[in-house]
Amino acid sequence: EGGLLCRELLEAAGHPVSGYTIVRDDPQVVAARVRSVAEEGSADVLISTGGTGISRRDNTYEALSGLLSKRLDGFGELFRMLSYQEIGPAAMLSRALGGLVITERGSLTVLALPGSPKAVRLGLEKLILPELGHLAFESRR
Numbered sequence: 001e002g003g004l005l006c007r008e009l010l011e012a013a014g015h016p017v018s019g020y021t022i023v024r025d026d027p028q029v030v031a032a033r034v035r036s037v038a039e040e041g042s043a044d045v046l047i048s049t050g051g052t053g054i055s056r057r058d059n060t061y062e063a064l065s066g067l068l069s070k071r072l073d074g075f076g077e078l079f080r081m082l083s084y085q086e087i088g089p090a091a092m093l094s095r096a097l098g099g100l101v102i103t104e105r106g107s108l109t110v111l112a113l114p115g116s117p118k119a120v121r122l123g124l125e126k127l128i129l130p131e132l133g134h135l136a137f138e139s140r141r
Contacts, residue, residue, distance in 0.1 A: 002049040002115040009124045010047075015132060018043045025051040030063035038101045038108040044136035046108055047128065050115030052095045061095040064112050068099035075099075075111060075127065082126050083119065096123065100139065109139045 007017050019042060023029050030051070037046050051060025075098030083091035096119075098111040113123040128135075 002113070002117050002120040005117050005120050006047055006049055006113070006124060009121065009129065010132075013129050013132075015129075025057060025059050027059045027063040027066075030060055031067055034064065034067055034101060034108070034110060035103070038103045039105050041106050044109065044139040045132065046110045047124075048110070048112045049120055050113075052097070052112050052114050054093055054095070058095075060112055061097060064099075064110055065097060067101045068097075068110065069102035069107075070100040072098035072100075072109075072111075078127055079113070079123055082122055086118070086122065094119070107139050107141075109135045111135075 003020065003022065007020055010017050019037070021033060023033050030048070034046060034048075037043055048060060048064070051058045051063075076094075076096045079096040080091045080094055083094060094114050096111075096113055098109070101108045101110055111123070111128060113120055
């Protein structure tokens with residue numbers, strides 16, 4: 001549900017979506033898919049939804065944090081601040097993160113959001129969409 005909303009919001013804002021994939025929340029599977037997108041150069045920005053909580057089954061944070069060459073700490077910090085304004089202290093349970101995956105072939109900005117539609121909408125409307133062009137530009141440099 002969150003992934004479909006993400007796609008809808010991106011397309012409604014005029015951004016092309018070059019791919020959409022649902023993968024199992026397994027660190028090796030997630031990391032392999034992100035590395036593949038970075039190596040292919042098929043996108044400048046990859047947005048993932050889900051797997052950022054603290055339950056035993058949430059592994060996206062571990063998969064992505066190990067791939068990041070440069071971290072965008074402000075993304076997670078701002079997401080939690082905005083989330084706190086909406087849901088209160090439960091915002092601290094989010095492990096939203098962002099950064100750049102740099103490979104020999106190029107780089108890819110990766111942003112990980114929680115999977116709930118409210119969190120996806122918050123992250124996209126308040127943080128990602130206003131800066132998406134800049135993030136894509138920096139990924140290509």
